[in-house]
Amino acid sequence: MRFAPHTDDDAREMLAACGLSSIDELFAHLPPGVTLDRELGIPEGLSEMELVSEMRRLAARNRHADDLVCFAGGGAYDHYVPSVVWALAGRSELYTSYTPYQPEISQGVLQILFEYQSMICELTGLEVSNASLYDGPTALVEAVHMATSATGRSRILVAEALDSRYLQTLQTYGAGEHFGVETIANDRGVTRVEGIVGEPAAVVVQHPNGWGNLEPARDLFGAAHAAGARAIEVFDPLSLGVVASPAELGADIAVGEGQVLGNHLNYGGPYLGVIAARMQDVRRMPGRIVGETADVDGARGYVLTLQAREQHIRREKATSNICTNQTLMAVAATVYLAWLGPEGLRELGQQCLAKTRYAAERLSGLSDTGLKYPEAEFFKEFVVRTERDPVAIQSALLEAGFLTGPIVGNDGLLVSVTERRTREEIDAFTKAFEEAIQ
Amino acid sequence: MTGAPVRRGGPDLGSLTLKELARPGRRAWTFPVLDVPLVELPAEHGRSAGPDLPEVSEIDIVRHFTRLSQMNYGVDTGFYPLGSCSMKYNPKVAETVAALPGFQRLHPHQPEETVQGALELLWRLERALCEVTGMARVTFQPPAGASGELTGLLVMRAYHTKNGNPRSKIVIPDSSHGTNPASVSLSGYQVVQVPSDARGLVDVGQLEKLVDEDVAGLMLTNPNTLGLFEDEIEGIAEVLHRAGALLYYDGANLNAIIGRVRPGDMGFDVVHMNTHKTFATPHGGGGPGAGPVAVGQSLERFLPAPLLGFDQDSGRYYWDHDRPDSIGRVHGFNGNFGVLVRAFAYVFGHGRDGLREVGERAVLNANYLACLVKGDYPLAFPGRPMHEFVSTARPMKRHGVRAMDVAKRLIDLGFHPPTVYFPLVVEEAMMVEPTETESKETLDAFAKALLQVAREAGADPHLLHEAPVTAPVRRLDEAQAARELKLRW
Numbered sequence: 001m002r003f004a005p006h007t008d009d010d011a012r013e014m015l016a017a018c019g020l021s022s023i024d025e026l027f028a029h030l031p032p033g034v035t036l037d038r039e040l041g042i043p044e045g046l047s048e049m050e051l052v053s054e055m056r057r058l059a060a061r062n063r064h065a066d067d068l069v070c071f072a073g074g075g076a077y078d079h080y081v082p083s084v085v086w087a088l089a090g091r092s093e094l095y096t097s098y099t100p101y102q103p104e105i106s107q108g109v110l111q112i113l114f115e116y117q118s119m120i121c122e123l124t125g126l127e128v129s130n131a132s133l134y135d136g137p138t139a140l141v142e143a144v145h146m147a148t149s150a151t152g153r154s155r156i157l158v159a160e161a162l163d164s165r166y167l168q169t170l171q172t173y174g175a176g177e178h179f180g181v182e183t184i185a186n187d188r189g190v191t192r193v194e195g196i197v198g199e200p201a202a203v204v205v206q207h208p209n210g211w212g213n214l215e216p217a218r219d220l221f222g223a224a225h226a227a228g229a230r231a232i233e234v235f236d237p238l239s240l241g242v243v244a245s246p247a248e249l250g251a252d253i254a255v256g257e258g259q260v261l262g263n264h265l266n267y268g269g270p271y272l273g274v275i276a277a278r279m280q281d282v283r284r285m286p287g288r289i290v291g292e293t294a295d296v297d298g299a300r301g302y303v304l305t306l307q308a309r310e311q312h313i314r315r316e317k318a319t320s321n322i323c324t325n326q327t328l329m330a331v332a333a334t335v336y337l338a339w340l341g342p343e344g345l346r347e348l349g350q351q352c353l354a355k356t357r358y359a360a361e362r363l364s365g366l367s368d369t370g371l372k373y374p375e376a377e378f379f380k381e382f383v384v385r386t387e388r389d390p391v392a393i394q395s396a397l398l399e400a401g402f403l404t405g406p407i408v409g410n411d412g413l414l415v416s417v418t419e420r421r422t423r424e425e426i427d428a429f430t431k432a433f434e435e436a437i438q
Numbered sequence: 439m440t441g442a443p444v445r446r447g448g449p450d451l452g453s454l455t456l457k458e459l460a461r462p463g464r465r466a467w468t469f470p471v472l473d474v475p476l477v478e479l480p481a482e483h484g485r486s487a488g489p490d491l492p493e494v495s496e497i498d499i500v501r502h503f504t505r506l507s508q509m510n511y512g513v514d515t516g517f518y519p520l521g522s523c524s525m526k527y528n529p530k531v532a533e534t535v536a537a538l539p540g541f542q543r544l545h546p547h548q549p550e551e552t553v554q555g556a557l558e559l560l561w562r563l564e565r566a567l568c569e570v571t572g573m574a575r576v577t578f579q580p581p582a583g584a585s586g587e588l589t590g591l592l593v594m595r596a597y598h599t600k601n602g603n604p605r606s607k608i609v610i611p612d613s614s615h616g617t618n619p620a621s622v623s624l625s626g627y628q629v630v631q632v633p634s635d636a637r638g639l640v641d642v643g644q645l646e647k648l649v650d651e652d653v654a655g656l657m658l659t660n661p662n663t664l665g666l667f668e669d670e671i672e673g674i675a676e677v678l679h680r681a682g683a684l685l686y687y688d689g690a691n692l693n694a695i696i697g698r699v700r701p702g703d704m705g706f707d708v709v710h711m712n713t714h715k716t717f718a719t720p721h722g723g724g725g726p727g728a729g730p731v732a733v734g735q736s737l738e739r740f741l742p743a744p745l746l747g748f749d750q751d752s753g754r755y756y757w758d759h760d761r762p763d764s765i766g767r768v769h770g771f772n773g774n775f776g777v778l779v780r781a782f783a784y785v786f787g788h789g790r791d792g793l794r795e796v797g798e799r800a801v802l803n804a805n806y807l808a809c810l811v812k813g814d815y816p817l818a819f820p821g822r823p824m825h826e827f828v829s830t831a832r833p834m835k836r837h838g839v840r841a842m843d844v845a846k847r848l849i850d851l852g853f854h855p856p857t858v859y860f861p862l863v864v865e866e867a868m869m870v871e872p873t874e875t876e877s878k879e880t881l882d883a884f885a886k887a888l889l890q891v892a893r894e895a896g897a898d899p900h901l902l903h904e905a906p907v908t909a910p911v912r913r914l915d916e917a918q919a920a921r922e923l924k925l926r927w
Contacts, residue, residue, distance in 0.1 A: 001787035003527050003718075004799035005877040014806040014878055026801045027698060029822055031669055034704045040697050041569045045789025048531050055783060059540025061555025063548070072545045075770060084466070084496055088503040096512030096528050098520060098721040101857070104909035105849055107453065108510030109723040112503070115456050118926035122489040128925050131724065134581040137770035165770050172742070172766030176592055176625040214483045244485050257770070267556055268546030268771025269581060270726035282923070288724065293919035300453065301911040305919040311584070311620035312860070316629045321620035324582040324714065328722030338456050338499050342488045344467030351472055358474035377483055398549060405547045423473040 001045055065265060065403065069425050071359075072403040073381040073416025074210070075136065075163055076268065077260050079238065079348075080420050082339050085262040089332040099288070099324070103303045104295075109327065110302035113290040116334040123240045123337075124254045125247025126276035131288035131304075132330040133273025133322065136257030137169035140204065140234060142286040142320055143253040143275060144170060144179060147202035147230035149284050149319070154179045157200040157229070159191040159220075161209035166234060170204075189213045189373030189383075196223040203227070206234035207249070211408060212356075212381035212416075213373055214243070221250035230281075237261055237274060237333075239379050241342070242349035246276070253277045262336025263329050272329035283309060286320030288327075351419035352380040355426065359417045362430040368437050372412045381416035383408045388437055396436035402429050453509070453910070456502060457927045460492035466499055509910040510723070511854050517880050519807075521826045521857035521869025522615065522663060524693050524715035526800075531787070532719065532780035541779050546771040550756050556775065557755030561748055563782045564730075570785075570793070571687075571709045572702020573732035577741045578773040583690065584617040585768060586710030586729030587657070589742060591625035592765045593708060593733060594655050594684050596740040600763065605654035605683070611640055613663045613861040615690060627654060634863060638664040638819030646677050655684035660704065661691045661824035663861045665804065665869070675705025684708060684737075692716045693873070694801055694825035697794030708733050717781040728777040739763040744772070799874035800825040803881060807872050810885035814892035818864040826871035828864050839895040841866040843902035846913065847894065850906045851887040 006014075015021060027035075046054065070078035089095070093108065100106030113131045120129035133139040144156055156174070158167060160183040170181050184195030184203075190213055196203055203224035207215045221231035233251035236243075238260045246254035258272025259265070277285060283306065291305030311318040340348065360382050364370045372383035386393050390413045397404050406414055417426065478484070494502075512518070518525035536542065544553055564576040580586035591608065598604045608627040610618045612634055619629045630648055635641040639662065649656075656678050660668045668674065678685050687706035693716045701709045713719045714727035721727070733741060743764035744757035757772075788796065801824050808817060808827040815829035831841040845855030845868075857869040872881060894901050906912060 001529065001531070001784075002792055002795070003529060004795060004874040006799055006802070010878045011802060014802055018805050018809045020805075023798045023802060026798070026805055026822070029669060030667055030695075030699060031672060033672055034699050036698055036700055036703065040790040040793060042566050042790040042793065043786065045792040046787055048787070051531060051783060051787045052535060054786070055535040055559075055779075056538065056540075058555040058559050059535075059538040061558065062540040062544055063552040064539050064543040065545055066539045066543050068552075070545060072547050074547050076546050078545070082467075084499055088500065088507070090533070091504070091507040092514040092528075093507040093510045093512045095720045095722050096514045097510055097723045098518075098523055098525060099724040101520070102511075102845065102849065102855055103914050104846070104906050104911055105509075105511040105854065106723075107910045108506035108508070111453060111455070111506055111509075114926070118455075118457070119489075119491055121926045122491055125489075134585065134726075135770040137767070138581070138585070165767060168767040169770065172592065172768055173588075173624070175765065176588070176595065178626060214479075218482070240485065240489060242479055242485060243483060245489070248486060264542045264776070265545050266542055266774075266776040267544035267548075267553065269769065269774040270776050271770065282925075289925060291919035292924040293915045295912040295914050297912055299911055301914045303914050303916050303919045305916065305923070305925070308920075311616035313616070314620075315616050316619035316623040318616070318620040318623075321584040321588060321617050321624055322582070323584045323615075323617045324712075324721075324727040325725040326581070326722075327724030328720075328726060331723060335499060335503060337491055338494055338502075339466045339496070340491065341465050341467060341493045342491045343465060343493070344469070345491065346488055347467065347469050350476065351469060353479065354472055354474050354477045357477045377480060394549065398552065403545055403548060403552075405549075419469060422470075426474070 001048060068401055068403045070403045071415050071417060071429060072405050074406040074414050075165060075257055076265055077416060077418050078420055079260050079418050081262055081264060084339055085332050085335045088335050089328060094331055095328055100304060103301065107301060110290050112331050112334050114292060114302050116330045117290060119334065119337045120274055120276050123237055124276040125245040126254055127279045128282050128285060129276045130285055131290055132326040133275055133287055134326055135269065135271040135273045136255060137166045139255035139273030139275050140166050141170055141173045143232045143255045144202055145177060146253060146281050146284040147232060148179050150230055150281060151201045151228065153199055153201035155198065155200045156181045156202050156204065157184050157196060158204040159184050159206060159209060161186045161191055161211055162204060162206045163210035189376040190215050191220055193219045193223050196227055200227055200229040202230045202232050204232045208236060208239065208379045211373060211383045212378040213376035214378060217249040238348060241345035242353055243379060258329060258333050261333035263332055270326055270329055272326050272333055284319055285309065287322045287325055348419050355421055356380050356382065356417040359415060359426045362426060363433055366434050380418060381414055383412040383414055386411055386413055393436045397432055400432035402432055455927055456492040456494055459498050459502060460494050462493055464493045464495050466494060466496040516852060517876060517884055518854040519856050519870045519872050520854060521871040522690060524871060524873055526718050526873035527875035528718050528720040529784065532783040535783050536776050536779045554755055557746060559782050560746055560778065561755055563778060563785065564746060566785050567711065567730060567732055570696060571732045572700035573709055574735040575738045575741060576730050576732045577745060578730050578778055579742045579769040580729035580731055581769055581774045582725060582727040583710060583712040583729045584621055586731045587617055587621035588624055589731050589768050590686055590708040590710055591621055593737055593740045595625055596765050597737055598654050606652045608654055609648055609656040611662065613863045615663060618657050618688065637821055638666050639668050640674060642670050642673055645674065649677050649681045649683060651681060653681060653683045655686050657686040657688055659688040659691045661694045664819055664828050665823045665826040666819060666821045667824055671704045690715060691825060694797055696797040698797055702734065707737060713777055713781040717784040719777045719780040726774050726777055728774040728781065740765055742766060742768050796874050803872040803874060803876055807870060807881050807885060811888045814889055815868060826869060829868045830864055831866040831868055834895040837895045837899045839899050839902050841868050844891050846905040847891045847902045848887060850908045853884055853887060
């Protein structure tokens with residue numbers, strides 16, 4: 001493949017205009033000691049046809065959520081992506097542009113991001129959002145950074161029931177930012193309020209948590225506030241048609257994984273880091289924020305605003321180092337949320353809730369199995385307790401054509417049920433599960 | 439050839455928001471009828487009032503977003519010489535292959551045996567990126583360049599900590615990109631700036647004075663942010679390494695030297711790449727990108743976990759989680775896989791000869807364009823530009839014209855403007871990066887427009903101050919946006 005359009009004559013003329021006669025002269029000032037004196041050890045280029053064949057071969061070596069029935073969850077979910085989402089987010093005027101530094105010719109992306117921010121505020125009940133972060137776990141890191149900045153404290157209390165990938169990511173960044181992470185124990189699958197002690201900067205609770213369970217979030221966030229901490233909720237955007245919003249529960253900052261908002265599974269990325277907060281923290285927010293304003297004729301328009309927070313102005317004192325974000329994923333989320341509307345979001349939530357309950361009841365009726373946290377309420381996933389090694393059960397289910405997981409501890413398997421799953425599929429899954437545990 | 443002006447939206451529904459388009463009871467969604475018993479959540483968990491999302495029909499959505507896309511300028515619209523961003527053509531075939539269900543519909547928790555094709559793709563891409571950079575191993579977790587910077591710095595910190603002292607300072611040039619100092623702070627280091635010399639290069643004498651046992655490393659782009667090659671790079675590397683410090687390569691400008699110079703051969707220890715720059719993955723209106731980080735053998739043990747593994751005996755790929763010295767996880771899963779699929783298509787589609795040609799043509803284009811316009815837009819520094827050049831609009835100041843006015847006038851002439859006011863060390867900076875995928879005709883037309891604007895600056899500066907007049911909106915009041923915050927409808 002080649003995309004540089006130069007003919008030999010073009011190259012000659014262009015070199016001549018610079019007073020040169022060969023390409024090598026353009027590089028003549030590079031020290032010979034660092035110049036590669038051989039070709040790269042990479043194969044010769046391919047035609048488009050050859051490349052597509054090769055990549056089809058690689059793709060065919062994978063099994064995927066179209067040829068397996070997906071009951072896997074744990075931070076990435078097989079929700080339906082309506083055709084309209086990528087028909088629009090895939091318009092190349094949008095995806096071949098960059099950060100809207102020139103707002104007059106970037107009103108498309110800017111207005112979409114303004115609408116995205118608006119809908120994230122509506123979903124969470126909070127007051128300010130931004131133009132996207134990388135994914136859920138890195139959004140949590142940013143939220144924690146806001147909390148340490150707001151409180152001047154450095155101790156972060158994290159519910160033990162938080163998805164372990166969030167905890168691991170937080171710990172990695174803590175090494176540089178000098179915040180310490182401690183976990184709050186759980187009792188029968190939900191976080192213990194008594195675990196909130198001392199003077200933490202933030203209390204982090206995932207709701208529904210990493211095992212799918214709904215937390216006593218109001219009590220936990222009340223205790224966080226009593227301790228002078230910022231209450232941070234890790235939320236599922238698609239739960240919010242039926243589950244109480246972060247604002248209702250008392251969260252100050254909400255972060256979530258926006259993959260569920262019209263983005264494909266993509267083997268883990270690109271996903272979408274969603275963040276929302278109260279106005280008290282607006283100047284601590286990370287990343288791009290779009291604001292409404294007017295042009296010189298008074299016409300409505302949109303610009304990047306509050307840029308004095310950002311790395312290109314504030315450099316080492318910036319609220320975050322983020323520059324390139326996940327705007328296109330936010331564009332997809334905006335289309336998807338418009339497609340859902342309030343009624344679609346509620347219907348989707350009810351379907352997840354009902355189908356998950358149905359699956360849990362079917363599975364817990366099997367001998368030798370049951371729910372790991374039978375007293376907890378859940379939304380779209382739950383942990384099945386397994387007598388046998390869950391790895392073996394997961395493999396047997398895969399043989400039968402079902403994706404599950406992740407595995408929880410040495411006796412649990414997470415099962416996730418989105419609106420896509422049918423009663424027939426859940427029944428077949430139950431049957432396969434029954435065979436797998438025998 | 440030249441970029442088409444972005445059209446104004448229709449006069450009637452021009453830029454109504456979704457909220458303004460909404461009517462109660464209208465809808466686009468469809469779901470199958472629920473085939474299991476309905477369940478209610480206990481009141482303590484239930485939502486009291488539904489979110490006030492807009493209610494619109496599908497055709498409302500389609501026309502709304504189509505109209506908005508027409509109010510947006512992309513590489514597919516026209517020439518986009520935004521310096522330091524490498525806005526090159528994004529091959530369509532990359533979109534085709536990334537949409538294959540065997541890539542797009544992979545769940546990240548799938549067992550390794552079901553994703554061998556994906557892991558093979560990553561493994562081969564890793565080998566190619568190691569070859570391009572002269573490094574030993576790559577982590578694909580960082581989802582963007584700035585994330586790669588922070589990952590690289592945390593790896594450097596882990597290395598020094600392992601050697602008994604994390605050290606306290608990172609040196610960066612005064613011309614560096616803002617993410618460099620921001621990442622340094624987040625990694626727990628202090629920023630020390632080294633000034634540029636009269637040539638626009640790192641002042642090696644000053645650098646020697648700054649580097650001591652407390653310096654953990656130097657972050658550098660090469661070519662640097664002024665588009666100039668740091669020709670004393672071997673000496674710079676020696677200064678750092680003599681003090682036990684490490685050299686970090688910011689790959690923002692790798693496009694200029696690909697196939698010709700490798701960061702590893704220049705003495706760099708850690709490298710991040712921006713796939714959305716060098717390897718033409720679409721910029722997405724601001725993202726997603728991918729920021730893979732490559733390191734030499736001595737730093738491999740510190741890379742994020744899990745790291746990809748390959749068992750030669752069984753021919754099987756796997757994720758290696760057993761990495762006790764790893765800095766940990768920097769992304770929720772294993773990075774922006776969908777972006778890496780596109781990067782793979784670019785790297786293997788071009789091959790070794792194609793990649794080298796990319797750098798050559800990028801440098802040719804920048805030099806040609808610089809020659810055409812430098813009479814009116816003097817180069818900030820005299821050295822030979824690589825893939826981009828930094829000019830100054832300073833001569834126009836006497837007419838009351840600023841770089842921003844030139845930028846806005848270019849919009850009326852159908853072009854996306856260059857980066858302006860960066861790097862910060864150049865007054866009235868205009869940073870122009872044409873990339874390799876532009877033709878001579880496009881560059882000629884752009885140069886002609888720039889020269890026209892230079893003439894207008896003297897003859898009719900009003901034209902520049904009023905610009906743009908053909909875009910969907912005219913100049914926007916940024917001060918008002920920051921003063922009267924309206925961040926949602």
